[in-house]
Amino acid sequence: MMKTKVSVVKDFVIGKVEDTLFSSFIEQLGRAVYTGIYEPDHPDCDDKGFRKDVVKLVKDLGISLVRYPGGNFLSGYDWKDGIGPRDKRPVRLDRAWKTIETNQVGIDDFYDWTQRTGTRILGAVNMGTGTVQDAGDLVEYCNYPGGTYWSDLRRKNGHDKPYGIKTWCVGNEMDGPWQICHLDAHDYGKKALEAIKMMKWTDDSIKCVVCGSAASTMPTYPEWDRIVLEHTYDMADYISIHRYFENLGDDDDFLASFYDMDQFIKTSTATCDYVKALKRSKKTMMLSFDEWNIWYQKNQTEHGWEKAPRLLEDNYNLLDALAFGGMVITLLNHSDRVKIACLAQLINVIAPITTEPKKGSFVQTIYYPFKDMCRFGKGVSLQPVVRTENKITKSYGEVPAVVFSAVYNEEEKTVTIFALNTSKNDDSETEIDLASFADTKLSYWSVLCGTDLSARNSFEKPDNVKSEILNEGVLSKVEQNKGVYKIQLKKASWNVLRFNIC
Structure with a gap:
């Protein structure tokens, strides 16, 4: 014993726990969207084609933000493909995940889904194939009231009121060579700065997240983060960090994943504070841990060009849930600097909720500590x-x-x-x-x-x-x-x- x-x-206060710490992530990947949140021929879907069982489970979790639409998918995605009448939307190759994207769900549809689930969108703009102009146009489409081309097009597409998306990711994992149109730190930093300027000139109330390191194991970490921040510190509001864990055969190591996450946050925070000192800035940069979870990447399988294939559908056990709980504790213990955290992902793809087409759903083991965090983690840490x-x-x-x-x-x-x-x-x-x-x-x-x-x-x-x-x-x-x-x-x-x- x-x-x-x-x-x-x-009186030993770490910091306020923002509700955005209880966030998640849905990417146009595998069955996260199609037969995950959206299945118009499901026997229990609503008038928009959204699965009611999934809506209920998400509402029960009590999450705040949902990061959308990616993820690796983002860097090759043209948001304009997902708006307008569904029968006129183009079918595209998603080269990030080697699948067929039908574009039956886009930003308008996803906004409708968040209204049903009581969540908000953490938006994302394409910094791969996308341009600075595209980023500004998307913010205009979503947030500008009306009287301009893009805002009036949103109204024409059935949404008179703006969406008011207040936080935006400026790209995804641009440090990764797997990313479509991967950039080095200097090139990304310069492009991200111009994108933020365009986005904030469109809506000066928004906040922006620049890409930090995709993992603490990246050879460019934390140098990437330093360089990006030196370009963007004055305009950015957060820098992102991502980290996944898996059991590689040693249970004690796996259960100590919280220690690795803790060290990652501390190093990223120190990097931010170095740039703060370098810039002689009064602003403290916050972290957006907008991808974290347990992910058995060794379980990835080869597949052909398919629509919504079964990808990355891990089935978590009790040991996974316990290791997950350690990560929950770590995030709460860093609430002074980690202000956004997105469990990646939410439905089917490395997710706490699993569905079956035309049938039911169940919750994975990790659902419980995540729900505990969302329900009881509110206040000051x-x-x-x-x-x-x-x-x-x-x-x-x-x-x-x-x-x-x-x-x-x-x-x-x-x-x-x-x-x-x-x-x-x-x-x-x-x-x-x-x-x-x-x-x-x-x-x-x-x-x-x-x-x-x-x-x-x-x-x-x-x-x-x-x-x-x-x-x-x-x-x-x-x-x-x-x-x-x-x-x-x-x-x-x-x-x-x-x-x-x-």
């Missing part, structure tokens, strides 16, 4: 002071066996503790000290764990893995003395504990 103590002090045992990993050396984040919601008068016990062998006898909050009461405790870490959900067993909410009888037996609680965190478990402030 391990011994752990965590102290949460009201506090810096927990943790004393716990360390474990040795091959890739990262010593890392803490139990990790925490804490969020204080003054309006709701709650403190939420997110806790991950990464040990596969030992429970943790844990002391939680909330004495700085006066009187508190444990009101909610959910646990995601199990004896079989390889267990998964499926259409046949949709609830095989899910969080268990402990009942009032269990909560009432938790030992508590003057704001100090003694609980037991099960081995290999994801925990959410909510405390009411009396």
Whole structure:
């Protein structure tokens, strides 16, 4: 049995948790859009062809922004192909993913979908084959009220009111040689600066995200980020970072993925602050972690030119969900600088939600810690002071066996503790000290764990893995003395504990 103590002090504020930290991503890739969100011949679709079961699951998650339309797809995409009457839209080759794009869903249709799901769009402009003019025209089409060519075309296409898309990604992963029209850092920085100028001259209320590194493993990282920021620092509002993780055969390493993510954020932040000093700027650059998830890239398969093929459809197990929980904790613990975070992706493609054409849907194991984050992560993040045992990993050396984040919601008068016990062998006898909050009461405790870490959900067993909410009888037996609680965190478990402030 391990011994752990965590102290949460009201004044140890990391930063405000923006609602944009609870965001996701849909790309015109695989079945994310077609038979994912849009399936007009599905027996339970609405008048726009959107699947009602998916709308409900997305609404239940409570996400804010959805990044659209890409992704690698973005760098070869002409947004004008996706507007106007559907029967007149061109069918194109999507060279990024070697598929056939029918363009039956475009920016107008996606906006309609966000109105149903209660989400907002994190827009994206093409910095591959696209031009600076294209970027400005798209912002005009989406955000300008009317009386110009592009805004009046939007109105003609059925949307009288502007969409008010307030945040835009200026390209996608332009540091990657796999990207259509890949640019080096200087060329991208120059092009991105001109695109931002055009976009903000069209709508001066928007914010822009420039492309940072596609992964901490890129040979150009973090030099790419530095160079791009030196070109764009005065005009950009965020720089993006992307990172995916997978189990390469060592469970302890995999469960410590949070450590790699933490170091990535710290290095990216330091790079931003270097450029801030270089520029003698008063502005602090924020991070948009607009692609993160677990992705088994080794599972990619060859395919021909198809419409909406089954691509990157990982089926996550319990171990994946636990590693995912560590990433949730890391994002919350960096809420002072990470202001946007998009789980990539949302439906079918490395996603928490899986659908079957003309049939039903189910949620993957990672749905639960993501929903916990979206539901209970609102407020200000506090810096927990943790004393716990360390474990040795091959890739990262010593890392803490139990990790925490804490969020204080003054309006709701709650403190939420997110806790991950990464040990596969030992429970943790844990002391939680909330004495700085006066009187508190444990009101909610959910646990995601199990004896079989390889267990998964499926259409046949949709609830095989899910969080268990402990009942009032269990909560009432938790030992508590003057704001100090003694609980037991099960081995290999994801925990959410909510405390009411009396």
